[in-house]
Amino acid sequence: MASLAGKPEDRMKLWKGERLFQIGFAVLVAVLVLAPPFLRSYHKRLLTEILIWGLFALAFDIIYGYTGMLSFGQALFFGVGAYGMAIPILRWDLNLWVALLFAVIASIAFAWPIGYFAVKVSGAYFVIITIIFSLIFFFIALDWRWLTGGDNGLTLTAPSIPLGNWKLSLVDPLTNYYFVLALVLACYLITRRIVASPLGKAFQAIRENEDRARVIGYKVERFKLISYIISGAISGLSGALYAATSRYANVDFLHWTVSGDAVVWTLVGGAGTLIGPMIGSGLLIVFEDYVSSWFKNYPIIVGILVIGVVITAPQGIVGLLRERFGRKER
Amino acid sequence: MKPLTTDRSVLETEGLTKRFGGLIAVDRVNFSMREGELRAIIGPNGAGKTTFFNLISGCLSPSEGRVFFKGEEITHLPADQISRRGIARTFQITSIFPNITVYENIWAAAQTKKGFLNPLVHSSRLMDIRKRVEGILEIVGLHDKSGEIASNLSHGDQRLLEIGIALGTDPHLLLLDEPTAGMSVKETRETMERVKELSCKLSIIIVEHDMSVVMELADTISVFDFGRIIAEGPPEEIKRDERVQEVYLGGRSNDSEGRRHSHLLR
Numbered sequence: 320m321a322s323l324a325g326k327p328e329d330r331m332k333l334w335k336g337e338r339l340f341q342i343g344f345a346v347l348v349a350v351l352v353l354a355p356p357f358l359r360s361y362h363k364r365l366l367t368e369i370l371i372w373g374l375f376a377l378a379f380d381i382i383y384g385y386t387g388m389l390s391f392g393q394a395l396f397f398g399v400g401a402y403g404m405a406i407p408i409l410r411w412d413l414n415l416w417v418a419l420l421f422a423v424i425a426s427i428a429f430a431w432p433i434g435y436f437a438v439k440v441s442g443a444y445f446v447i448i449t450i451i452f453s454l455i456f457f458f459i460a461l462d463w464r465w466l467t468g469g470d471n472g473l474t475l476t477a478p479s480i481p482l483g484n485w486k487l488s489l490v491d492p493l494t495n496y497y498f499v500l501a502l503v504l505a506c507y508l509i510t511r512r513i514v515a516s517p518l519g520k521a522f523q524a525i526r527e528n529e530d531r532a533r534v535i536g537y538k539v540e541r542f543k544l545i546s547y548i549i550s551g552a553i554s555g556l557s558g559a560l561y562a563a564t565s566r567y568a569n570v571d572f573l574h575w576t577v578s579g580d581a582v583v584w585t586l587v588g589g590a591g592t593l594i595g596p597m598i599g600s601g602l603l604i605v606f607e608d609y610v611s612s613w614f615k616n617y618p619i620i621v622g623i624l625v626i627g628v629v630i631t632a633p634q635g636i637v638g639l640l641r642e643r644f645g646r647k648e649r
Numbered sequence: 650m651k652p653l654t655t656d657r658s659v660l661e662t663e664g665l666t667k668r669f670g671g672l673i674a675v676d677r678v679n680f681s682m683r684e685g686e687l688r689a690i691i692g693p694n695g696a697g698k699t700t701f702f703n704l705i706s707g708c709l710s711p712s713e714g715r716v717f718f719k720g721e722e723i724t725h726l727p728a729d730q731i732s733r734r735g736i737a738r739t740f741q742i743t744s745i746f747p748n749i750t751v752y753e754n755i756w757a758a759a760q761t762k763k764g765f766l767n768p769l770v771h772s773s774r775l776m777d778i779r780k781r782v783e784g785i786l787e788i789v790g791l792h793d794k795s796g797e798i799a800s801n802l803s804h805g806d807q808r809l810l811e812i813g814i815a816l817g818t819d820p821h822l823l824l825l826d827e828p829t830a831g832m833s834v835k836e837t838r839e840t841m842e843r844v845k846e847l848s849c850k851l852s853i854i855i856v857e858h859d860m861s862v863v864m865e866l867a868d869t870i871s872v873f874d875f876g877r878i879i880a881e882g883p884p885e886e887i888k889r890d891e892r893v894q895e896v897y898l899g900g901r902s903n904d905s906e907g908r909r910h911s912h913l914l915r
């Protein structure tokens with residue numbers, strides 16, 4: 320957008336930054352599409368998991384990075400999505416697409432009323448209220464064994480995807496991978512559009528200065544609720560994909576540490592950048608996978624690394640790159 | 650007090666009162682202003698000027714009394730609704746969106762009147778809003794800084810952006826709360842020129858601490874003291890008014906306040 324930068328050199332920097340981002344993104348997508356057939360089965364699984372957790376981190380970025388609300392309870396929607404996938408397949412024998420839809424609708428059904436109350440408070444109170452809601456449902460899920468299987472969780476047989484006349488089985492790691500990749504990529508592109516849309520601008524205004532946003536005409540609570548629901552729905556989708564891929568749903572998915580993971584990945588990758596949290600989750604999962612193979616107490620090393628990154632680059636890895644190569648227009 | 654011209658009235662208050670515990674910040678204020686007017690509100694610190702703005706803009710809810718905007722009652726409406734009806738305000742302490750660009754700051758304000766914010770259209774495609782944002786950048790003179798992050802602007806430019814954000818909402822009535830606070834003499838003069846130009850298109854109320862700033866500008870001046878309007882009239886009349894001189898030059902038993910402000914009345 321030429322009108323965005325006044326000085327020609329600024330415009331040039333902006334244009335270059337944008338171009339670099341596009342090239343980097345194209346390369347990343349090409350690698351994600353072309354490389355997996357050549358990977359070992361273990362690494363296909365790992366990459367699939369990274370994409371799913373990346374989607375979960377992206378959902379967190381909408382609520383935190385774009386709307387400025389530190390929700391510490393996104394695991395709740397991840398868990399609801401996972402059970403929303405597992406229960407229809409296991410109990411009602413529904414097909415994968417219907418189960419996926421059910422999972423997303425179920426997470427919206429949770430996010431809406433919870434968000435309705437949670438957005439009435441801000442700052443630390445919001446953090447606390449989101450933790451409390453997720454804890455309440457964690458203990459309910461633990462208790463309701465008839466529904467959730469309690470500690471044991473629910474185990475599924477690999478679901479198949481009905482596509483017209485033929486069926487693709489998710490037993491094959493490669494099919495599973497491309498299925499996940501397609502959905503994650505679609506979600507990424509849709510959210511990228513949302514954050515650049517008028518709605519996304521409203522989120523950012525609220526993130527930057529809630530009081531001022533209200534005085535220029537935003538019904539702040541309504542937009543916070545919309546952001547919370549979008550984030551919850553995408554978190555639910557990632558949970559559903561995780562259940563389909565790992566073929567189980569467990570109460571642990573609702574645990575607060577899962578919410579914490581999204582926070583850490585987002586801070587490391589760069590809040591408010593969408594791609595940053597996905598990159599952050601990828602890097603940290605690979606790093607953890609590598610370190611855990613030779614060091615039992617690997618969380619210590621991961622923790623030190625995270626602290627290091629957050630201190631040296633408070634805006635995260637992508638935030639740092641953006642500063643270095645010109646700011647991408649959001 | 651001026652007779653109320655209800656058919657062309659843009660803002661009216663009836664017995665507007667705000668109490669904070671035992672303190673009465675705004676005390677039974679009957680204020681009225683015609684469409685297109687440039688009104689100045691002056692008065693010493695703590696006279697209730699900013700509280701008065703907070704009551705009109707919905708940032709605070711009045712304890713008593715009513716507010717009418719273009720003949721319709723807006724008392725107790727939330728701030729966002731009042732803004733969408735056409736009252737915009739700036740803040741004495743700069744309140745902008747710090748980590749986004751100047752352009753995006755004004756954009757954020759320019760889109761709020763759209764009833765539905767489409768999540769699937771790219772903002773840059775909305776030509777009507779783009780044009781408005783660019784027009785406002787021109788008015789406040791920040792066009793060559795549109796791509797800068799707002800927090801990197803100088804204090805004076807941030808004050809201008811503050812006005813730009815308010816203009817973004819396309820108001821009928823603009824409330825300026827000490828727009829030149831902390832500005833240099835040159836910046837103050839330029840800003841007042843801009844306010845003068847704006848006053849051709851919309852109704853403006855400007856709160857000023859320093860009377861000389863608004864002397865040539867305002868059609869009418871209202872003087873606040875202890876939450877009340879103690880005088881109202883054209884600038885020349887206000888300058889001669891005894892009660893005003895008392896407030897500014899010190900005729901009170903405790904006149905330290907008055908003496909402190911005597912330099913403001915020239």
